[in-house]
Amino acid sequence: MDSREDEQERIIYHRVTINAVETQKKTEIEPIGLELSSSGSDMPAQSRLLVRDSVIGNKSVKILIDTGASTNLIKPGLASKARSVQKVQARRFDGTWTSSQTTKRVQDTILMEGMEFPKMQFTEWDRPDTHDLIFGQPWFTKYNSQIDWRTQQIEVADHTKFEDVDGPTFQDKMKSGAYDEIYQLKVTNVEPSEIPQELNPVLDEYKDSFLEQLPDEMPLTRSVNFELQMKPDAVLSSRAPFRISKVEQDALQQFVEENIRKGWIEESKSPWVSNIFGIPKKDPATGEFPKRAEWLRSGDSKIPIRWVIDYRYVNSMSIVAKIPLLLIEELIDRMVGCKYFTLLDLAQGYHQMVVLPSSRPYTAFRTQKEMYQWCVAPLGLSGMPGAWSRLMRTLFDKLRKFVVVRLDDICILSRTMEFHVKDVRAVCEVLRKDKLYARLSKCAFGLKEIAFLGHMVSEDGIRVDLKKTDSIATFQAPTCCKKLLSFLGLAGHYRRFICNFAQISCPLRDSTNQDTQWNWGEDQQKAFNALKLALQQSPTLKLPDFTHPFIVITDVVGSAWVLFFRNVSTTATTPLRFIRNILAP
Template identity: 30%
Template sequence: MLLPFDEFDIILGMVWLTLHDVIVNCKRKTIDLKGQNGEIVRIESNDLNGLLAVISVLKAQRYVKKGYEAYFAYVIDSKVSEKKIESVPVVCEFSDVFPEELPRLPPIREVEFGIDMLPELKLQLQELTDRGFARPSFSLWGAPVLFVKKKNGTMRMCIDYHQLNKVTVKNKYPLPSIDDLFDQLKGAIVFSKIDLRSGYYQLRVKDSNILKTTFRTRYEHYEFLVMPFELKNAPTVFMDLMNQIFRPYLDSFVVVFIDDFLIYSRNETEHAEHLRIMLQTLREKQLYAKFSKCEFWLREVSFLGHIVSASRIRVDPSKISAILEWKPPKNVSKICSFLGLAGYYHWFVKGLSMIVTLLIGLLQKDVRFKWSDKCQNSFDRLKTLLTEALVLVQPESGKEFVIYSDASLNGLGCVLMQEGKVIAYASGQLKPHEKNYPTHDLELATIVFALKIWRHYLFGERCHKDLNLRQRRWLELLKDYELKIDYHPGKANVIVDALSRKSLFALRVLNAQLDLSDNSSMIAELNARPLFLQQISDAQKVDNEISVKRTQCNSNLDSEFIVDDNNCLRFRDRICVSRNSELI
């Protein structure tokens, strides 16, 4: 953006201002210059009445509502050049895959979009038709049309199929889990992202269902030959088609989520081959991508709200702005929306379940909606944690996993780590019957909770003796893992302390270390060894008074003191505890 000089004779740049240590006071319109002899020279404006006043956003909104004239200014970088297909390796060979517009009606594919009506509706319609009370008609009625603004400023025509969706049988085809998709990226260092051009419009509607897509405009009625965006089963049907087309490459070098594709490789040579296979498949299936929304040959890529690199995953900063601007919920629906967004990033937030306890309580039936100060504190805390989300590392197979777990009457919390780096966080609230568990059962329940969540990382066999019925039932799950369980004192487990506990409900902590190996045979055992006596013995060794008694005991000078098999000093069968020990 070029600015005319007008009455200005010269514009001083940052280099000159830095050289002379210039202090600019915009409020008072003064400039302080430092001379060669260190003397400060002040230049003041004669026009102090025209100073601009800074007002708050709320005040500005009130002025606008009253009819005050307002202007919105923004800066556009005019030097940004559009990327060209010809400049991208491998991609330049497939220019026909990236048309400016979809060239024609899509071909007949192995999957077609259909709208199956609820059985009761079909029966009644058939009955009316058989009795001559109704017949198919090209009615002048149809679903209404509205327009929604897209990110690039253009408008998208949307059809309100709300009533049609109500009587449509839901397609149960599963959409992939975001967490499972990211697990595939272990070891990849080169990425490319492809986004289809109007992906849904590249799938035909079954001929028998075309009439159901009718929509009305002010001019005429129309019906879709391709799949509209707003229909109930559109995402699952399209996902089914993509999985059928790219099934040979899934879990190998391609991640597919509806119409978004992520190609990942361990080196550039592999990536060139993978990218060529992907684009050739798109060409053969007559699927077209939008080049301006695609990215190639990246070391770090934004995908599904996350920033993915060679060994790390973090939250996409551009998605956090929506969280910062989120206003306190006014009803149950708004709480559900916020918790849904927070749950999408649950791997990144320590103790998420405990933080949202009050908010979830407002979702229960027969509970009056009341937004209290405690709810606001939980809301603000969760927003802060989401905006300060930690960076997680990608797990590596063959290396030891460590689960730090913590249990309290407030909930369960655990952290999955590898080589001292966090892979994921998990937390959960206690069910009513779980709050009655004794301490040992609650500790074991935490491990069971962690193993169920991260089962795809962990596997093994082991045994245990003297278990109650509940513990025996849980043992059936634990037998799948090569597991060693050690007790840790509560103060030593500071990593997950914030996940589930308060000092009032301090409990012992379990450290589950899992060793995964490629050996076909696995020998495993479950060892539970209390550290309490060992801690007392260690504390005795550094206590001067007790050390004297131990020496006397060894010299047989005082027969009332003995050292037992656990190397603990006893007085008349009672264990001696150091005065300075934290165990008191």
């Protein structure tokens, strides 16, 4: 144990080992192995604690930089986002274990000495008064940090520092070419997605329903399971295998072994065989999807991969039940008057549903060594969205007054926090009873505004999601009919927000006629720009309140007619919805 001395106090930090009780996996957490003892003021600087003033959220905190800590630690309650909750045990210095207690894995952005460290992950653990956080080995590894222990200077390799520059200095530097690139940013204030204190007891009680990974077991056989029926004239087809590289073979073998261990797949003798191939998942560090060619050239079989099975032929030969999916507008309209929202994201949604034994042969896929078939519902089969939606409606039908479900997204909505706690508890009880699991890191609790199905919904009404308006703003002018249809599809999704959508988009629709030659002239460009501007400046609409009468206002604009609705109320003058159409010639 290292000995470091400070003239103010004497503190002994024991080496601590955390044992996750729930998962039976041990994670070494070694906050510090040091001893501070009283001494004179003539001790050299390198013997003292290396502590830095920092900011987390709007709070000033102190960070202890410790090369001996194998995990980043933080005082409970400081971080804004909880990622997981679990019971843990700590091993004392003498080797004995403490009783189990609940702690959280949390995430937040840290500002230290002009440097920003985004999405830092910590384990909550009680800290002494000398510091609030510990930067341990994960921080040193990620940022390749170097410390001069004589001067206690910290150098972070290739890390950008923030510098405040006044207007005249900025203009001078820009003219002299001091900046390689310049960006204009739009800054908005976003509330941190903290978990309200009122909901913490509920999450602690139902923490077994919030897992990052599904348990290694089969899901329950419920009243609704996935079943696939083939057409009477269906013709068997065994697709020729794709040729895959060595790195893909190694990664696929890991995928197969993992799913056999879980019981999710089994060996198959089916004559219906489809091919499988891999696509790299999003890189959490860059937020981008690596190209498949880059992955294959890397030779790294441990990169996270999304496996895709080519079920196109099976889908063409199957009978798909026409189970309706609820309209997005209808789901959002049910949120009127609600002030608190919780979003739950079911982990690996379809894999939480059983495939009936009679349908499993149709899910078969081949590797270079063997054939396998799914025991849990896979991605890629055309009947899956409808079957999953029916299961969700069956399970949450009794809670439909305060629950909205769209595929694997569950939204809980309430008028008061008191009701919201009860509503969240009721949903968690359904999850536990039917062994459904939500991914805590992708859930949001007790928010006053949520992003739901491409819209921002709050007590004030509904507006277009800022991410969607950004993608619309950067959309390049179409060069072919296919790209134009893609833009009109994106814009048409938000037509309820634009008063004269039909008239504005008329020149663009005229250019979608594939029987005529592609034409993109001045009229089309003006309509394209006007539609982009209208979508970026779209208003916030009120949600319809069916306890009040409605006013319908009509107008004819050029070759189109327009309707928009409004509630009869002394305070609500904002439109509810715009409806438009083209007049027949």
